[in-house]
Amino acid sequence: MRISELSEHSGSPVPSIKYYLREGLLHRGERTSPNQARYDRSHLRRLRLIRALTEVGGLSIADTRALLEGVDGESPSHHDLLGRTLMTVDADVRDSSGPQQRDLELADTLTGKQGWHVYPDSPMRDRLAQVLATFRALGMELDQDWLDSYAAAADRLAQADLEYVGGLTDVDELLEKAVIGTVLGDSLLAALRRLAQASISRGQQEP
Amino acid sequence: MRISELSEHSGSPVPSIKYYLREGLLHRGERTSPNQARYDRSHLRRLRLIRALTEVGGLSIADTRALLEGVDGESPSHHDLLGRTLMTVDADVRDSSGPQQRDLELADTLTGKQGWHVYPDSPMRDRLAQVLATFRALGMELDQDWLDSYAAAADRLAQADLEYVGGLTDVDELLEKAVIGTVLGDSLLAALRRLAQASISRGQQEP
DNA sequence: CGATACCGGATACTGAGACTATCCATGTGA
DNA sequence: TCACATGGATAGTCTCAGTATCCGGTATCG
Numbered sequence: 338m339r340i341s342e343l344s345e346h347s348g349s350p351v352p353s354i355k356y357y358l359r360e361g362l363l364h365r366g367e368r369t370s371p372n373q374a375r376y377d378r379s380h381l382r383r384l385r386l387i388r389a390l391t392e393v394g395g396l397s398i399a400d401t402r403a404l405l406e407g408v409d410g411e412s413p414s415h416h417d418l419l420g421r422t423l424m425t426v427d428a429d430v431r432d433s434s435g436p437q438q439r440d441l442e443l444a445d446t447l448t449g450k451q452g453w454h455v456y457p458d459s460p461m462r463d464r465l466a467q468v469l470a471t472f473r474a475l476g477m478e479l480d481q482d483w484l485d486s487y488a489a490a491a492d493r494l495a496q497a498d499l500e501y502v503g504g505l506t507d508v509d510e511l512l513e514k515a516v517i518g519t520v521l522g523d524s525l526l527a528a529l530r531r532l533a534q535a536s537i538s539r540g541q542q543e544p
Numbered sequence: 545m546r547i548s549e550l551s552e553h554s555g556s557p558v559p560s561i562k563y564y565l566r567e568g569l570l571h572r573g574e575r576t577s578p579n580q581a582r583y584d585r586s587h588l589r590r591l592r593l594i595r596a597l598t599e600v601g602g603l604s605i606a607d608t609r610a611l612l613e614g615v616d617g618e619s620p621s622h623h624d625l626l627g628r629t630l631m632t633v634d635a636d637v638r639d640s641s642g643p644q645q646r647d648l649e650l651a652d653t654l655t656g657k658q659g660w661h662v663y664p665d666s667p668m669r670d671r672l673a674q675v676l677a678t679f680r681a682l683g684m685e686l687d688q689d690w691l692d693s694y695a696a697a698a699d700r701l702a703q704a705d706l707e708y709v710g711g712l713t714d715v716d717e718l719l720e721k722a723v724i725g726t727v728l729g730d731s732l733l734a735a736l737r738r739l740a741q742a743s744i745s746r747g748q749q750e751p
Numbered sequence: 752c753g754a755t756a757c758c759g760g761a762t763a764c765t766g767a768g769a770c771t772a773t774c775c776a777t778g779t780g781a
Numbered sequence: 782t783c784a785c786a787t788g789g790a791t792a793g794t795c796t797c798a799g800t801a802t803c804c805g806g807t808a809t810c811g
Contacts, residue, residue: 339757339758340757340759341757350799350800352799352800352801353798353799353800355759355760355800356799358759358760359760359761360798365759366759368759370758370806370807371759371805371806372758372759372760372805372806372807373758373759373806373807373808374758374759382683385681385682386682389678389681389682391798393674393675393678395602397797397798398797398798398799399797419741420741420742420745420746423738423741423742424738424742447736448736448739451740452743453740453743453744454743455739455743459739459742461735461738461739461742464731464735465732465735465736465739467600468600468728468731468732468735469732471596471600471728472724472728472732474592475592475596475724476589477721477724477725480708482704483704483705483707483708486700486701486704487701487704487729487732487733487736488736488740490697490700490701490733490736491733491736491739491740492740492744493697494693494694494697494737494740495740495741495743495744496740496744497689497690497693497694498690498737498741499741499744499745499748500690501687501690503748514684517679517682517684518684519737519738519741521675521678521679522694522737523733523734523737524671524675525672525675525676525679525694526694526697526698526730527730528671528675529654529655529672529694529697529698530698530701530702530726530729530730531630531631531668532655532660532662532666532668532672532698533658533660533695533698533699533701533703534626534627534630534702534706534726535627535630535631535662535668536655536659536660536661536662536702537699537702537703537706538626538627538706539627539661540661541706541710546786546787547787548787557770557771558787559770559771559772560769560770560771562788562789563769563771565788565789566790567769573788575788577777577778578777578778579776579777579778579787579789580777580778580779580787580788581787581788598769604768604769605768605769605770606768752811753810754809754810754811755808755809755810756808756809756810757806757808757809758805758806758807758808759804759805759806759807760803760804760805761802761803762801762802762803762804763800763802763803764799764800764801764802765798765799765800765801766797766798766799766800767796767797767798767799768796768797769794769795769796770794770795770796771792771793771795772791772792772793772794773790773792773793774789774790774791774792775788775789775790776787776788776789777786777787777788778785778786778787778788779783779784779785779786779787780783780784780785780786781783781784
């Protein structure tokens with residue numbers, strides 16, 4: 338397959354494909370001569386994944402690359418790699434100042450209640466604390482029941498995710514599906530939650 | 545309060561505040577003379593909300609403005625406005641081509657099972673269909689149990705949200721808290737889900 | 752065999768988004 | 782009083798995600 342055919346099959350313009358090659362999101366094709374290369378199904382597949390993560394999942398090119406590097410890398414342990422990969426996702430805590438002790442404790446209490454084991458240096462722990470801090474800064478008193486509902490929901494979702502992915506033995510496939518499920522799962526959940534809110538809200542309007 | 549004090553109290557640089565004023569995210573201060581204005585608590589509050597939605601929630605300035613316009617607007621019915629506001633959130637289906645019939649049916653089946661009433665022209669319905677289409681395009685066979693888990697979780701979360709917000713009678717406060725809860729709730733849930741995945745995944749490693 | 756369209760790769764340019772910086776005529780505070 | 786701050790307008794910057802151009806080299810059609 339030449340680049341123009343890759344473009345046709347994927348729907349992405351040739352210059353964009355060149356861009357992904359430059360940025361290292363897409364592996365180079367097999368060179369058949371000094372300035373000619375051949376692409377195959379794997380390129381098409383990867384290209385579709387890139388578009389899904391960026392367009393639907395809303396990831397930046399840099400985040401996408403970091404994620405794909407995890408998928409491509411060698412794995413000392415499947416579960417370890419899976420964990421590290423998912424912690425990478427979108428964990429751009431761009432807030433300069435680290436979270437406050439108080440919010441970290443709040444985060445640990447919340448995760449502790451679900452029985453989760455969270456590493457103290459996990460970027461997601463900081464991220465969680467940051468989100469909790471933001472709620473507080475906006476004057477929302479962080480209702481415990483509400484938070485627990487969210488944590489419980491997250492626990493059930495994670496179980497469903499792991500169950501779905503559990504049957505797979507091929508590491509590459511497992512990692513790819515985990516990444517897809519996690520990133521697109523955010524979008525899925527966001528849409529579903531809004532639809533549910535609207536529906537339930539309207540239902541309460543005239544009881 | 546002058547603009548420099550507003551800047552100090554909020555932590556946002558003066559030029560950024562001027563930018564939000566220009567863009568209409570922040571209402572103008574009360575003019576005390578042709579080129580002098582006074583700002584108050586409401587400006588500080590709004591400023592914090594803007595930063596939370598953009599930095600933590602990841603919304604663009606344009607999306608944030610659209611949302612805030614909903615919060616500020618007059619309300620014919622609380623629940624109606626709430627619904628419309630939340631449907632606006634982040635619903636940037638930038639994909640040019642509309643979703644396919646098949647995916648819309650899939651979406652309707654999923655929401656129908658939860659007993660939700662979804663308007664056919666709701667942008668979130670299209671968004672949901674788009675996400676489902678993306679899963680299919682990536683070769684994930686859309687396991688029904690997995691999808692149902694997500695829909696059920698969304699239903700419970702929405703109930704927790706509505707419960708939390710239900711006690712409020714002040715429309716402005718209700719709308720603001722709903723917006724905060726919905727947008728930051730996405731971030732909260734994303735962090736929690738990743739922590740849960742990592743924890744459960746590690747737990748399965750050595751049973 | 753030759754014209755011409757296409758290729759891979761490097762480099763340069765573009766447009767949107769979110770700020771920053773400058774400017775200026777006016778106010779304000781020590 | 783008078784250096785400094787203010788509000789508002791305009792212009793400049795930086796990053797990101799592509800696009801466009803250019804190049805020597807290849808494939809292929811007539």
